[in-house]
Amino acid sequence: MATKWAEGRPRIESAQEEACRGAGRHAGRAQGNGGSRPVYTHRRFFDGVMCKANASFSPADCVKFMSALLEFDDHLDMLYRLTKPQEHGLRNMKLALSSSDSPQFLAQSVLPFLAKLGDDSLNSGMCRKPLLQVLDTITTIPGLLPCLGEAITSGTLPDATPVAWFALTLAVNSEAARANPELEALVQPLLARGGGAAAAARQLKQVLSPAGPGPGSNGQALALEDLRVQAGGRHDNDAPNFRDIKIIPTSEEVSGRDYEAAEDNAKAPEAQLLDRHFRLLREDMVAPLREVLRTLTQWQQLDGKAARGAPNQAAMQQVLRNVYHQVSVLGVCKQQNRMACVMLSFALPPGHHANRLKTRKEKEDFWDKHGRGTLPLNALVCLAAPGDPLLFGTVVRREPAEMAEALPLVGVSFEAGRGLEQVLAWVGKTLANKVLVQVSTNLLSIRPVLEGLQALPTVPLAEELVYGQAPQRISYLSAAQVEAVVAQQQLELKNAGRALDPSQAAALERGLGQRVALIQGPPGTGKTFIGVMLSQAIVRHSQETILCVCYTNHALDQFLEALLDKGIKDITMQIDTLGTLQCAGAHQVKARKLTGRQLPAAHWYSA
Template sequence: MKAALYPARRKRLEKLLNDILHGKQKLSAQNNPHFIEAICAQPDAAACISNIISSPAGLASLQESMRFDLSTKFFNGSATNVLAYLQAPNLSDIGGGSLLNQVILKIVDPPIFWAQFILAFRTGQLQDGAQRCFAWLLFHLISTSSELSNPYLDVARDSTIVDQILVSPNPYISALGQKITHFLELRTASTTTTFHGDLAPGGRHDNDFDDFRAIAILPTADEISCTRAPFLRSSAELEDPETIDTRLSIYLDGLFRLLREDMMYEMKEELLAHSKKKGRRGLTIDGLTLLSIHCGPDGKRCKWGITLECAKDLSLFVDGELVAFPVINRDEDLLAKNPPILVLQLEGDVSTSNVLVGLKKAKSVKLIQINTAVFAFEPVLKALQEMRGMPLAPELLYWTPDEILRNPTSSPTHIINALTSDPRCDLRPLLGTPKSIILDASQAASLLSALSQKVSLIQGPPGTGKSFIGALLAKALVDYTDQTILVVCYTNHALDQFLEDLVAIGISETSMVRLGKANAKTEAMSLFNQSVQSRRSRADWTEIDALKARAEGLCSNLRVVFEQYRTSLSNSALLDYLEFEDSSFHDAFLVPSDEDMTTVGRGGRAIEKDYLLHQWGQGRDAGVFKQHTSVLEAADIWTLPTATRKSKIEGWKKAITAEQVEQFVTIAREYNETQTALARKFAANTIAVLQSKRIIGCTTTAAAKYTDSIQAASPGVLLVEEAGEILESHVLTALGEATDQLILIGDHQQLRPKVNNYSLTVEKGDGYELNSYLNSILDHVVFVLLESCSRDRTAAERKISPGYLAEAST
């Protein structure tokens, strides 16, 4: 038994911990081992880490504790204990992992501890426990948000490190090595596929990159005007044996580019209609004037935007040229002003830069409303870019007919055994349904396959009971497993109908929640009608307060930089620029000084600092200083013709504006990221509701929109109803890290998913197949086809009547 477990020692350790966290005692090399022991002795890791974050000296002390001793003994001892403690399962679930990320980033940044920990691993100094912690820490660092993970990707790509992890005799460590390798494949910017000329990704315009994650969702002006065909992948690439090592990255890359091209097609069509002044065109607002930036009122900040005043009582055109696709923030108070003020929110560094540079010199600004349903594309496209892994990849991308499909981790064996023994058995006593249920052969087979396989596909024409089988599956999983089920449909109508079927078959409304707009019968299940409340901890409020303070600071900085950008550039600003960027011109324009005398010009006024630059810019000589040594030494500058001088000044001003815009874009990005982090913190109530339910129902768009909250509930089963109408990308983004089972229900003979661009369809035959019926999945899954038809029985109560599914030929 560890000494720390004795009450007296525990009490002393807790006192030391509290004293250090609240600044009553200073952390030192002497008491550091006890400080770490005190942390690891806390029984509730979440409460302990929350206390560290919310305490005045908490994070700073933890950071310092990992730097006092960088010896091998420390790495194999105290450091391993801390990192093992941080692997408590509940820590990664809190706030989408934000609590854990704060602590880990404090430990590794700056990389005083991390650099030495890497060296110790590389040189074989770490014991098994420390190696396990190193592998876990490396995987966590690369799989956090993409921007935070970038500094650690090079370590993960180092073969001398990853190979050591992969060949470890410890199965946990080697499994982490597989996860790291798998994740790196997802982050691969380019693949081993060889392309030539225009066929290669990247380089067509300012938003075309090898890595699809670098592509801004909304197009840039340069992209819209580009005449070269976009880079798109055909579905055949997935079947090429030479691409098997990079198949996963090719798959995600291909889905993203095809879906985004479909969105782009609709946007281009609307712009074309406007330019030719024919067909349906969006609202046009001309004569706009740039006012300022908008971050929302005090205490209720929102993502930043620029404000434009209307001349009279949405792609953005400046001087007749398209510069960006902003989104209107409907601030009704500003819209009600006379004249109205519009708030435009800009996404992406390139588009923001283009707008600011264009507005700086603009003579006219015009806004055209584009009616493309970007809201239906954007969440899914972002989710594809942010995917850290692909659950069920062995089944969905690599499965071959000679392999046996894996079983789910948790399955209702009682039901499986009963149906295996007698497919015609009455399910009423097993599932507690209101009435008897007897299945025919194909329905029993479909139910069995869905319950016993990690991936299953149930197909059949209308009236064969597909939705009913789906309801039975949900009932069996709710009654006999502890899995949370995510139910996804394409339309709100289909979702409401399926949730009604679940209630009719005996699943309680209180165990289900519906995201999005509900109908009268499913209103009680609506997210907004749930009473579960999440109590925020002290650490939560500390983090929220810190994020709010950071947002306020960034908002102030944003306003300052924006005003600098809007103000006409002075000669003083030019001199400051030249001091660092062109010292020869800067030295030539320095006004000679004499400590004992003041030089005066006409009218007896003292010479200003920018006197020489002003003279030069006006095409004049150096005036009162034309015989000064510094001027004579810069004769090559002072003899430049006026046109050259004006061109130089214009170039400097452009460069300064570019610097200002770059600074603004950086601060704006950080501000929006802070707003996103705040929104995630305030989503705690939503997460609490989802975690309290067994079934979460939503449309495909809502599944992408609420990704973080849904995944915090860790749904183990994804059940997709009306899968025949859903694009493959929508199914993929509904998968989460905890997804252990995928059940697809649909009719492959009904209409394919809706696609705007005909050239991307199966019917066109160019190989892109955006509207294929789950093309990749179908190629890798054994499915069951329902054969019986009982179209006349549609109500859920009739579906579960005796003999409802008696075998009948279609």
């Protein structure tokens, strides 16, 4: 075993402030249990030390603190207490976990604690960020990861799956964790344990996969161009592991050459696929900005005059349609319940339709109903000038009345740091040499997909989708159940005077029995009909939740109506602002709007 992480720590002080003891005494109590209060053996001790900024732990105190964490029957309360800014949960947790490397402490305290953190209720939504904060703190405990690896190898841990979840979650979400060799050293012990731990270890191995040997490793001559095309060295926001790439581009990235990353055949096929999709999708966002900046620089060099060999002026104007001049920084707008933003005014391009409107009412009507492509909400923008670093932001305020001004106004949220500080220093000034460039129409539609790809440890259903293996059987219906369900569906159709043709029957059977099934055919061949039958069968005979995704709202409306006609009414929908879904009004269907919320009232702070 590794040496102990902490030896000879002084015992924790026995006197505790009464106020601190009562501060969180009732946190974590179970709800809905008829008012009975669960017994918390170590809660008084826990509440006391949570309020002490410089508490020190004895080995016995460490066991008591970990036992108090495990006593929480509400995982959300536990996470809240650990990350509450007014308390010292993370520090105390680190002290407790670093107290002993004994197999008993690892098995009875550390392992159950990791299992508690891995609960589904903490791994999504608003809990994700504080959970990662806790996990990052755990990784800073010297010697903990090697001790876990030795315990897995020696077999003293009854279940290595919580450790596998811990390592995989860190690797997917933390660049620092991916660079930690101690995390990589857990792969082989976890693989040797088999079961869920081994499955997670295989995904961990893919997440940690390096860039591979690269050019020149086979003894051939190495050219500079070969180096440039390798992922990881093309600019300051490139990396061999695509999970380390920042979503928002950098100045160097968009100002240099657009080298296409060479395919890394040393990576596993799943890693290659995720890497390729991420880089290609992100390039769809970055490439237009790179082209705009190149054209803008060339236009400034030409000083608006035609030159021999220069690009076509009309083509230039097309590229520059999303470039706005005469930018002024007016002040800071503090919006109620929303993030503050910097208000910018600007001049529209000469050919913009709004420039031809005479009255303010015409302009407001245009910006409200027709001009949504110009600096819409959630658009990625940047302030640019030749030779200066780009300053990126997102449009978070866009009111028709403000866009109807002689110089339209938008509110932009800049990322915290030197860029924001620089913009705030320009409050009250007109930026004569800078332009506002609209990079992406809607960053909100791209960013979640890119972040989702970065968060995927591997490709779901990789055996079928990546390696082309025969589809595996589903786990929630046996072969006999599938056969019985298909026979029941066909009987119901027969009683209604209808029948499935052979291809439809095969599609129904494969859709019910296989993990992956592709049903295709021309319009009117029964694809929606079979999809509804599949949904009905799964709802009737299993506890599975079904996700239905349609390309258009009209198709979703049709599918929803068919489900409701079959008596399936436990449905939650996510629709955008344009989705009407007429049938939803006649049934108690839960619909949640994703966009189109009006911004609340704002307060202005100017220079």
